[in-house]
Amino acid sequence: MRSIARGLGLGSAAMALTALTALAWPGTAGAAPAGTESLYAPSALVLGVTTGADADTGTVVRAVTLVCAPTPGGTHPDPVAACGELLANGSQLDPLAAPAADSVCTREWNPMTVTADGVWEGRRLNYTYTFANPCGLRNTTGVLFDF
Template sequence: MLRRTFAAAIAVAAATAMTPAAAAAPRAQTHLTLTVGAPGQTPATAVLRCGPTGGSHPRATAACAAIAQVDGDFDALNVGPDRPCTMEYAPLVVTANGLWQNRPVAHERVHPNRCALEVATGSVFAL
């Protein structure tokens, strides 16, 4: 009887050790579609993935780092607050839609010019 119990315990331990990694906690999904453009014009578009970093965004690593600092709150982005900008008015509309760490994102904002956009968002909308 002791041998059967021991053999059963070994079998359970071996089966547990062979459980696939898929049983682990699911990875948080970050997949965003970003756009930037002047009102009435076709915007530039890029896909950004974080964790692992990828997509078509030209500066994906820096963009993911900036968004991570504000935990996906695009309204909280303020990358270069001390950088001065001119008062020129050449508005740019930016959008971010998708998932940040499995949370839905639907962001749209108008920035008065390219400099103001870069001050607020850094590389996030550098498409």
């Protein structure tokens, strides 16, 4: 049985293979062909707020997605401003989690942890910062974790 596709030209064989792929693996028929590259490095993050000092054992309070390339989007309430902050600071997120200079908070220990996990400009990014209490989180200088 070496001549199953003998009567088919190269174009017909490719079309048959594409149809077979679409039937065998739903969702892959519309995938971009191999070798296609975007003009933008991927930049997409999942941002989270967790109660507790450890994001792995705490309770997730809120989480949003933030996509910055090719255009700002996601479920973040202000993706344009958040992406602008990220572009200005690169992968250094500590300045975005810093409390405002004029903020006044109690000294209670009721920790809140923020996380950013995903890809920034094509590189893996995993960030965690723990505030002493919710007041510290509310008084950050940026909008990245303001959701």
